[in-house]
Amino acid sequence: MPIFSSKRFFIILILSTAVAVFWYRYDKTGSDQNQYKTGKIDRGDIVQTIAANGTLTPVVLVNVGTQVSGTVSKLYVDFNDEVKTGQVLAELDPALLRAQLYQSEANLLSAQATLKLAQSKLKRNRILMEKGFISIDALDVIEQELDIARAQIAANKAQVARDRANLNYSIIKSPISGVVIARDVDIGQTVAANFQTPILFQIAKDLRQMQINISVAEADIGQLHIDQLINFTVDAFPERQFTGLVKQVRLNPSIQENVVTYNVVAMVSNDDGVLLPGMTANIQFIVHQRNRVLRVPNAALRYKPKEQDNGDTMEHSDKPVLYRLENDKPVPVKVTTGITDSSFTEIIGGAIQADDRVIIREILAKKGSESKFRFGMF
Numbered sequence: 001m002p003i004f005s006s007k008r009f010f011i012i013l014i015l016s017t018a019v020a021v022f023w024y025r026y027d028k029t030g031s032d033q034n035q036y037k038t039g040k041i042d043r044g045d046i047v048q049t050i051a052a053n054g055t056l057t058p059v060v061l062v063n064v065g066t067q068v069s070g071t072v073s074k075l076y077v078d079f080n081d082e083v084k085t086g087q088v089l090a091e092l093d094p095a096l097l098r099a100q101l102y103q104s105e106a107n108l109l110s111a112q113a114t115l116k117l118a119q120s121k122l123k124r125n126r127i128l129m130e131k132g133f134i135s136i137d138a139l140d141v142i143e144q145e146l147d148i149a150r151a152q153i154a155a156n157k158a159q160v161a162r163d164r165a166n167l168n169y170s171i172i173k174s175p176i177s178g179v180v181i182a183r184d185v186d187i188g189q190t191v192a193a194n195f196q197t198p199i200l201f202q203i204a205k206d207l208r209q210m211q212i213n214i215s216v217a218e219a220d221i222g223q224l225h226i227d228q229l230i231n232f233t234v235d236a237f238p239e240r241q242f243t244g245l246v247k248q249v250r251l252n253p254s255i256q257e258n259v260v261t262y263n264v265v266a267m268v269s270n271d272d273g274v275l276l277p278g279m280t281a282n283i284q285f286i287v288h289q290r291n292r293v294l295r296v297p298n299a300a301l302r303y304k305p306k307e308q309d310n311g312d313t314m315e316h317s318d319k320p321v322l323y324r325l326e327n328d329k330p331v332p333v334k335v336t337t338g339i340t341d342s343s344f345t346e347i348i349g350g351a352i353q354a355d356d357r358v359i360i361r362e363i364l365a366k367k368g369s370e371s372k373f374r375f376g377m378f
Contacts, residue, residue, distance in 0.1 A: 038325055038357040039297040046295055046346050048339045049231075049284040050223060054214035054266070056234070056279045058204035062176055064089065065197040068097065068169045071190045077201070079183055083174040089201055090185065092170040101163040108156035115149035122146050178205040181277055204277065210270045212244065212281050218260040223287050224249055230266050232283040237274065244268035246285075288339045295344040296322060300358040301337070305330050322352060323359040330359050 070092030077089050122142050128134045182202035185191065191198045212232070216224065228246040248265040266283075268275065301320050320337050323330035335350030352358075 035363055036325055036328075036330070036359045037361045037363055039300055039360045041294065041296055041347070041352055041354055041356045041358060043292050043354055044295055044344065046288075046290045046293060046339055046341050046344055047286060048288040048341055050216070050220045050287055052214050052216050052220075052264075052283045052285065054212040054232075054264075054281045054283055056210050056212055056268075056275055056281055057277055058181070058207060059209050059211050059267070060176070060178075060205035061181075061277075062178070062203045062205070063199045064172065064175065064201040064203060065199050066092065066169065066172060066191055066193055067197065068092065068166045069190075069192045069194060070094075070097070070170060072185050072187055075183075075185070075187055077180050077183070079180060081180045082178070083180060083203065084177045085174060087174045088171055089174055089180075090172040092172070092191070094167055094170045097163065097167045097170055101160065101167055104156065104159040104163045108153065108160055111149065111152040111156045115146070115153055118142070118146040118149045172200060174201075174203060176203060176205050178203045179207060207273060207275075207277075208270050210268050210275055210277070211247070212266045212268060212283065214264040214266060214281075214283055215254070215261045216264050218253070218262065220285075221249065221262045221264075224264060224285060229286040230283050231286065232268075232281040234275065234279045234281055236276075236279065242268060242275070242281075290339060290346055293338070294347040294352070294354060296335075296347055296352075296358060297360060298340065298343060298345055299360040301345060303359050303361060305359075306362070319350075322350075324352070325357050325359055333358075 072090055073093045074091040075089075076091075077083060077087075083089065122139075125134060125139055125142050129136060129139050180201055181204050183200070184198075184202075185200045191200070212230075224246060226246055226249070230244045230246065232242050232244065233240065234242070244266040246264060247267045250263045250265070252263070254261050254263065300322055303323060305323060319334045322333045322335055324333050325331075333351055335352055336348050338346030338348045340346065
């Protein structure tokens, strides 16, 4: 029994070794044939873009405030209401303003009475001076009193006009036709206009046309120009792409922590009203665009083989090099490239054509590691 067992053991060992050697050689051959990951040269579109973010705002946004202080007594509009030019939006309590106007009008009447008295006094004193009863100096004093009365009337008229205007300002009217996008007051709220004009409403003139205020880095600002096309999306409609045009590149830079950016304004159409003020726009500036050009995956331009027969020549070449797979071997090909995007690069010159297979990366190491692991487990 022990002799039979030993023979059986040696036979199994020899057969196992033969199978393992055969499997290893077969796997190594297959690995050699599939050690490269390739991509195909094809024809397609390439769009070179610059990415940025911006905020949607109305083209014309008016802050409606008040020039007088008071308590809000009436409100006639609310959020999203459409208004016309001159339409009443709110009213302040006019009691104090009306009382001030009445007082100014009373002061005007008093000044008019004083003027009338001064005119009569001057007329009488001129007769007395002609008869020699008073001196000319006394007459001059009376004429001065008449001039002061006339000046007082002018001042009182100005005060009446001012108080009447303040009373009219207690009625808040819309300066433009548009949509109320913000209301910052409620009935009973007191507004004080002594130090700063309070904002009561914000009215957007026309939401069918909107603009995007975009912050662009100084490294990219040189590639932008007026009427340049932009594509953008908003988080509310991630699957929908909107378009617009650059209308202004503002010269005033913004500098924060030594980072320089410029404000770029783009105009967009909003005929269906889905774009709302304050939305964040994810923008792509169209810098260059090529249609139906010969293109290669960007990964192919980054590939460098571990062993190169012509390594010195290609390594010091000033042109990009692609490696075409011929007879399971990488063959270098010099090319001239054009524009690029995140996925493809344009090929404008070189011994390359559509449907050629170029190497993207090597996968031999992965196959080798799998072979060692399997042999060890066997």
